[in-house]
Amino acid sequence: MTRGLQHLRVLVAEDEFIVANDIALLLEEAGATIIGPTPTVRETLKSLSIADDIQVAVLDINLNGELIYPVADELARRQVPLIFFSGYDSLSLPERFSSAARLSKCLGSAELVSAVFEQHLQNLSILTPVGSPFHEQSIVDLVPGLRLRARRLMGDMVAADGLVERTLERAIVLAPLRCRSQSLAEWLHALMEVIHSESPYGPN
Known part of the structure; x- marks a missing residue:
């Protein structure tokens, strides 16, 4: 799926200006509203302090020499789906992020948009309506x-x-x-x- 993000609020944390700009433009063209992009862990945490309705996050693992994990921990606490979008293919993530999506920067634009869409859908799919008599499927x-x-x-x-x-x-x-x-x-x-x-x- 390459379109239809329907004003989804997506946090983007990326320290390479051209890559960050490309991601933001790509997701905006698909309909998303972008929070950021932010180039450092400190700035990203500052964005989190004023944005409480983030729905998906696209995170570079290394921002100017600092690992993104403090940001990822806060997003996980808020139950925001995470997509680690990085060139560090061989870098292993901490076990607590084992369920997060991970994409290589070598992949095309369609894969990133599709991943954002699917992460949000999967997050919605686990929200069973209160009082529902049905066993929900994903x-x-x-x-x-x-x-x-x-x-x-x-x-x-x-x-x-x-x-x-x-x-x-x-x-x-x-x-x-x-x-x-x-x-x-x-x-x-x-x-x-x-x-x-x-x-x-x-x-x-």
């Missing part, structure tokens, strides 16, 4: 079923995957309004039907 686990449903609706594989993408993009925006008594799978499939009825032949 959004990642539900994607194959969504793709199958989309192919039945669209008849074309590319168009069907586009419908799944639009459904997940809309889900990010509407997640706070989701009915407490409706399962995640049920809600996503109903949302897909609505989006298909609005534009049955794909996005205009």
